[in-house]
Amino acid sequence: MSGVLLGRRAALGLALGGLALPAQAHDGHHHGTAPAVAAGGVARLRGALPDVRVTDAARQRRRLVSEVIGPRVVAIDFVLTGCAALCGVVSAAMAGAQEILGPRLPREAGLLSIGLDPLADTPEALAEYGGRFGAGPGWSLVSIAPPALDDVLRRLGGPQPGADHAPMVVVLDARRGEIRRLLGLPAPEQIAAAVAAALDGRGPAA
Secondary structure, three states: OOHHHHHHHHHHHHHHHHHHOOHHHOOOOOOOOOOOOEEEEEEEOOOOOOOOEEEEOOOOEEEHHHHHHOOOEEEEEEEOOOOOOHHHHHHHHHHHHHHHHHHHOOOOEEEEEEEOOOOOOOHHHHHHHHHHOOOOOOEEEEEOOOOHHHHHHHHHOOOOOOOOOOOEEEEEEOOOOEEEEEEOOOOHHHHHHHHHHHHHOOOOOO
16 A cells, blocks of 8 residues: 555544544634534436536636536535635545545546635645645646636535535536535545446446
């Protein structure tokens, strides 16, 4: 097992261990304790996801659906790059899922982190944030300007932009108009399994 993988798993363990602290010890982006992980069933998108322009960590302007997501199944988390609490725990789990999904990235599957604060989550901040978690070629980090951000989050069933929010990961199959919401603090294995289930649901022609 590589030292990089060991380092990421150790970081995830430390992050999860930090959750034993009282809720008030975390920064102000999250209130109270995290809800228990609940891997809900398959749900329909709240209308087609708009193909809005986004800015990624490399300062490239791209279309969200046609260029960033494409035909893939994508696991999405919602981040505040300045958050020192639960955002990092979820992103560490995304890093673990990246390792598990391995060769399925980036052709079949992908990871996507959406910044919740268009002012603070700049391309530079997103690049630094992604670097902390070893984001590879299959993992995009993007900023979306309001009001398009509000619309994207609403359709995904995500949190309010820039607001306190409960942690979650949304696994999206835009081609089929389906989402799987993992509420709370999903393990890397749960994220990877939800992505695999969505891919399997497409059948052999996927």
